[in-house]
Amino acid sequence: MLKRFDDLVPASVRGGRAPPRRSVKAPGSTMFFGGDYNPEQWDETVWKEDDALMRLARVNLATVGVFSWSLLEPEEGRYDFAWLDAHLDRLHANGVAADLATPTASPPPWFTLAHPDAMPVKEDGVRHIHGSRDTYCLAAPAYRSAARDIATALAERYGRHPAVAMWHVHNEYATLCWCDHTAEAFREWLQERHGSLEVLNEAWGTAFWSQRYGRWEQVLPPRATNWHRNPGQHLDFRRFWSDLVLTAFREQRDAIRAHSDRPVTTNMMLPGYQNLDLWALGREVDVVAIDHYPDAPGLDAAADTAFAADRARSFAGGRPWLLMEQGASTVYDGDRILGKEPGEILRHTIGHIARGSEGALFFQWRQSRAGSETWHSAMLPHAGADSRIFREVRAVGEAVERLGEVAGSTVTAQVAVLHDSDAWWALEVDGLPSKELDYLGSLRRTHRALWDAGITADFAHPSHDLSPYRLVVAPALFLLSDAGAENLRGYVAGGGTLLVQHFTGVVDDRLHARLGGYPALPLREALGIRVEEPRPLRYGERIVLSDGVQATVWSESLQLRGAEAVATYTHGMLAGKPALTRHRFGAGEGWYLSTRLDDPGYAALITRLAGGTSRVAGVETVTRGAWRFVLNHTTAAVRLPEPAFDLLTGDLAEELPAGGCAVLRKEP
Numbered sequence: 001m002l003k004r005f006d007d008l009v010p011a012s013v014r015g016g017r018a019p020p021r022r023s024v025k026a027p028g029s030t031m032f033f034g035g036d037y038n039p040e041q042w043d044e045t046v047w048k049e050d051d052a053l054m055r056l057a058r059v060n061l062a063t064v065g066v067f068s069w070s071l072l073e074p075e076e077g078r079y080d081f082a083w084l085d086a087h088l089d090r091l092h093a094n095g096v097a098a099d100l101a102t103p104t105a106s107p108p109p110w111f112t113l114a115h116p117d118a119m120p121v122k123e124d125g126v127r128h129i130h131g132s133r134d135t136y137c138l139a140a141p142a143y144r145s146a147a148r149d150i151a152t153a154l155a156e157r158y159g160r161h162p163a164v165a166m167w168h169v170h171n172e173y174a175t176l177c178w179c180d181h182t183a184e185a186f187r188e189w190l191q192e193r194h195g196s197l198e199v200l201n202e203a204w205g206t207a208f209w210s211q212r213y214g215r216w217e218q219v220l221p222p223r224a225t226n227w228h229r230n231p232g233q234h235l236d237f238r239r240f241w242s243d244l245v246l247t248a249f250r251e252q253r254d255a256i257r258a259h260s261d262r263p264v265t266t267n268m269m270l271p272g273y274q275n276l277d278l279w280a281l282g283r284e285v286d287v288v289a290i291d292h293y294p295d296a297p298g299l300d301a302a303a304d305t306a307f308a309a310d311r312a313r314s315f316a317g318g319r320p321w322l323l324m325e326q327g328a329s330t331v332y333d334g335d336r337i338l339g340k341e342p343g344e345i346l347r348h349t350i351g352h353i354a355r356g357s358e359g360a361l362f363f364q365w366r367q368s369r370a371g372s373e374t375w376h377s378a379m380l381p382h383a384g385a386d387s388r389i390f391r392e393v394r395a396v397g398e399a400v401e402r403l404g405e406v407a408g409s410t411v412t413a414q415v416a417v418l419h420d421s422d423a424w425w426a427l428e429v430d431g432l433p434s435k436e437l438d439y440l441g442s443l444r445r446t447h448r449a450l451w452d453a454g455i456t457a458d459f460a461h462p463s464h465d466l467s468p469y470r471l472v473v474a475p476a477l478f479l480l481s482d483a484g485a486e487n488l489r490g491y492v493a494g495g496g497t498l499l500v501q502h503f504t505g506v507v508d509d510r511l512h513a514r515l516g517g518y519p520a521l522p523l524r525e526a527l528g529i530r531v532e533e534p535r536p537l538r539y540g541e542r543i544v545l546s547d548g549v550q551a552t553v554w555s556e557s558l559q560l561r562g563a564e565a566v567a568t569y570t571h572g573m574l575a576g577k578p579a580l581t582r583h584r585f586g587a588g589e590g591w592y593l594s595t596r597l598d599d600p601g602y603a604a605l606i607t608r609l610a611g612g613t614s615r616v617a618g619v620e621t622v623t624r625g626a627w628r629f630v631l632n633h634t635t636a637a638v639r640l641p642e643p644a645f646d647l648l649t650g651d652l653a654e655e656l657p658a659g660g661c662a663v664l665r666k667e668p
Contacts (some may be wrong), residue, residue, distance in 0.1 A: 020339040028406035030060065032322060032359030033400040034096065034127070035379055037062035039087050040071055041368060047087075050366065051094045053385055058397030059281040061361065062091055063099040063324070066171050067133065069150060070108035072574075076146075079153050092163035099361075100164045100534075102154060102252055104147040105171035115142040121179035124224040132372065137177040138248045149250040152259075159260030166262055168324075169252045172269040172291060173245045173276060178221045182313040187216050189240040203510045204232035231511045234325070235479075238425040244285060246495035265289045267324040268315070272440055277421040279461055282315035286380055291325035291363070292352070293365045295332045297341075299618060302633045305348050306620070307447045309355035311419070313411060316356070316460035319656040320408075325363040329377040337375070341551040343659035345392045346399060347631050350661045353403060354622040354629035355456070356411045360400060362393075402647050403663060410624025415610050416460040416469040417446050418477060426479035426511055434536040434551045437503060442476035449603045453612030456622055466491040471610050473499045485520035492526040493586030499609055500527060501593045502554045503534060517559075528563030528583030529589040531556050535574065542598075543571045545579050549601035555579070556594035580605070619656075628664045632656045640664075 034054075039047055045193055054062075065072070065084065073079055092507060111486035112119060112130035118140035121127045136143045151169070158164050172605040194200040197213050206212040209599055211230060213219055222229045222237050253264045263286035268278055270290050282288050292308040294301035312321045328345055340348070349360040367378035379393045424439040450457045458469070462484030466472050472491060477484070477500075485505055492498050505519025514520055518531040526554040535555040537543065542552050546568040555574055563583035568576055583590045597605065606612070627647070632638050638656045646653035653662050 006256075014548045029404060031353065031356075031400045031403050031407050032061040032361065033057075033397050034059040034061040034365070035063065035362035036066060036325070036364035036366070037064050037091075038067070038364060038366070039064075040068060040083065042366070046366070047090065051090065053380060053390075054094060054096055054365070056385075056397075057379065057390075057394050058284060058401045059096055059365070061099055061165060061359070061406070062365065063101060063168055063361065064088070064091070065103055065104045065154075066101040066168065067103060068101075069103035069106060070110075072103060072154070073108065073150055074110075076110060076114065077149075081157055084158075088158065088161055088163040092161075097165035098161075098163045099166045100154065100158055100161075101166045101168035101172060102147070102151045102256075104136075104169075104252065105149065107136050107143065107146065111143075111146060115146075116138065116180070117181065118143040120175055120177040121182075123222070125178075127179070134175040136175065137174075137179050137181055138175070138244050139179070139181040140412055141181070144248060144251065148255055152255040155256040155259035155463060159256070159262075164260070164262055166287065167253075167256050167260065167264040168289075169249055169256070169266040171522075172267055172273070173249065174269055174273045175588075176241060176275055178223050183220050185244060186221050186237065186240050187219050189243060190219060190236065190441060191216065193236070204230055204236075205512070206230070214665075224350055224584050231426075231429035231431070233378065234429050235422065235425055235511055238275075239277075239422070241529075242280065242421065245276045246280055249281070249284060254431050254648075263287050265322075265324075267291050268312070270311060274421060274424050274440075278311075278315050279421070282317060285356075286319075288312055288316040288319065288321035289324035292323065293327050293330050293332055294348075297331050297333055297338050299633055300399050301331055301340075301344070301515075302347065302351060302620065302631070303448050303451050304444075305351040306355060306451050307444055309352045309357060310457055311459050312357040312411075314419070318410070320358050321356060323349075323357045323360045325361060327377045328362050328379050328381070328393060339377070341476065341659075342388065342392070345389070346396050346604075346661055347633065347659070349396050349400065349498060350629060350663070351620070351631060353400070353406070354411075354620075354624055354631070354663075356624065358407055360396075399648050399661075402650070405647070406624060406627050406663065409627065411456060411622065411624045413456045413458040414469055415450060415455055415457045415473070417443065417450075418462050418472060418474045419443060419459040420477060420479070420484075422460055422481075422509060423477045423479045427476065429511065433534055434554065436539070437476075437478070439476045439478075442501070445602070446473050446475040446606070449606040450612075451605045451620070452603060452617075453610060453623060454615035455610050455612055463487055466496060469496065471497045471499070473501075473606070474643065475501045476505055477504045479507050479509060479511065480520055480523070481509040482520060482522075485522040489522040489526040489585075492588040492590045495587035497589045497591070497609060498526065499591045499593065499605075502556060502595060506531075506534075524561065526583070526585045527592045528561050528585065529558050529578070529581050529582070529592050530561050531558045531594065533557040543569065543595070545595075545601075546570055549596040551579070551595040551601070552598065553596040558592070564589070566591075569595075601663060623666075626666050628666055630656055630662045630664065632658060632660050634658060 023610040120137050158512045265285045265287045267289045290312045294304045329339040362379050364378045366380045367382050368374050381389045427439040505523050563581040565578035567580040569579045581592045622629045635658045643652050643654045647663040
């Protein structure tokens with residue numbers, strides 16, 4: 001039986017004897033705080049300082065060994081664990097648990113020389129060589145064998161080591177490959193999925209452009225070619241690669257489970273990496289773990305933190321999740337890496353915990369003095385302990401330590417945003433009517449409108465049970481299966497409110513266009529409309545609807561089939577035709593938005609449908625269990641509605657200072 005999080009923190013961290021085993025959802029546990037720790041980069045003098053400073057910062061979990069393959073296995077089959085033995089023993093003695101990694105994201109140089117065929121090949125046929133990280137192909141037998149071997153060796157040695165709280169397989173599965181090993185594995189996957197070439201040819205529409213396959217060896221991954229690649233081939237390759245990642249993960253996970261009862265995870269890279277089905281990965285891990293680095297500063301970073309955290313909680317499906325990586329002072333902004341403003345380390349950390357994380361970790365503990373990530377921020381920067389960043393990290397560690405009673409509690413949302421990997425991959429195919437059909441951007445935009453309105457949202461798959469939600473938004477389901485369309489119809493008929501946005505449900509799960517009008521028939525019935533013709537707008541073109549709201553990017557010619565027009569177009573051939581519709585269907589309502597409203601108009605629509613709060617702009621409020629988290633992202637103090645006990649200060653709070661946070665117990 002796998003141990004729970006609550007059992008895995010050393011008693012020295014909790015300040016007493018280990019409590020009896022209990023559910024991870026039980027209150028009164030311990031929040032994790034720490035980060036990636038790479039002691040092999042330093043010497044004994046630094047290790048002693050690390051021990052003392054980790055105690056000051058309240059660190060209780062360190063991720064160890066992520067990029068240590070060349071030290072752990074300096075030659076094929078010869079392992080050197082002495083240095084890791086010493087560091088795990090030292091961490092344990094210092095009250096720090098270990099999230100022990102398998103180092104398979106960065107194979108050592110000897111592997112490259114011995115197995116050059118296992119190096120990744122890009123779409124254009126260029127093979128990469130050693131010199132960075134992620135230099136491997138998941139389809140290469142030599143790599144998979146070596147990865148299983150090192151995972152097994154680590155599990156045999158450390159499966160029951162008292163320091164090990166959790167296992168961390170690999171790091172950020174994101175690397176794709178188009179090599180011959182991949183081609184062979186892809187063909188095997190296709191044979192299992194489609195059964196015959198006849199079925200594959202039909203699924204991919206190979207009658208077009210003379211692409212019909214006569215033998216399986218003719219089928220290749222979607223490598224670089226002259227113009228548009230086959231869309232069905234692209235979608236199946238993405239599905240295949242996701243399944244390949246899951247298979248590789250399971251191999252290491254199961255090798256570990258043969259020798260250890262500790263939870264096993266791997267870290268998802270959010271928000272933009274979509275090389276695997278994160279719903280499927282969430283079902284395979286014991287703890288969902290994410291890495292999150294905002295890609296814009298200020299309030300946008302706060303909103304992006306909420307976006308990542310809500311996705312992680314949703315992928316976890318009611319099981320625990322953990323922020324595995326964040327930057328102590330890292331905000332990506334185009335070609336710049338910006339620092340965080342004072343107070344943002346705390347607000348971003350508390351923002352994740354507010355939305356369900358069982359703690360917060362960083363990459364990394366001590367900033368590297370050499371190597372490819374010398375300038376990646378860390379809890380302990382180059383400037384050392386006498387620095388603003390470390391002083392803030394200490395304060396954050398103290399704050400997280402005070403939140404133990406929140407651990408294991410849950411967040412409940414009444415609004416869901418539909419999120420499907422197939423739909424994402426489908427919008428990446430060549431030949432679509434507009435380059436501005438942006439899946440991630442649409443997903444973020446919907447979540448941001450809800451966040452601005454003070455509404456906590458879940459993400460859900462179109463096949464999920466949607467009945468717990470009063471509102472469901474489908475911002476970009478270009479691809480929608482028959483079963484998904486039927487599920488959405490049933491949700492509306494059962495009393496839900498559904499908002500479907502433009503160019504949704506126009507292809508099935510084979511990327512075949514829906515004939516007879518869009519979207520899929522069951523969804524058309526729920527919406528009471530029929531889309532006859534998409535009408536993309538010119539780049540930068542803006543139109544005005546009958547209610548005065550501006551729109552851009554897209555428009556559609558649609559017919560009312562029971563719905564009423566809430567707003568109509570006023571331009572060109574669409575003048576007077578419906579742009580936004582509402583349809584009472586069964587016990588619920590189906591809304592259809594056939595264009596892209598400007599930000600104020602879209603925010604107003606979302607607030608209207610979701611019942612937004614009257615929150616103060618820039619002040620974020622989230623309820624988790626019996627606690628209300630309040631984050632002030634503004635530069636002015638904010639008066640709380642009523643005095644309440646604040647876990648962070650241990651006192652009654654009446655006002656939140658500029659940039660401050662509070663965790664309020666709803667009842668004494």
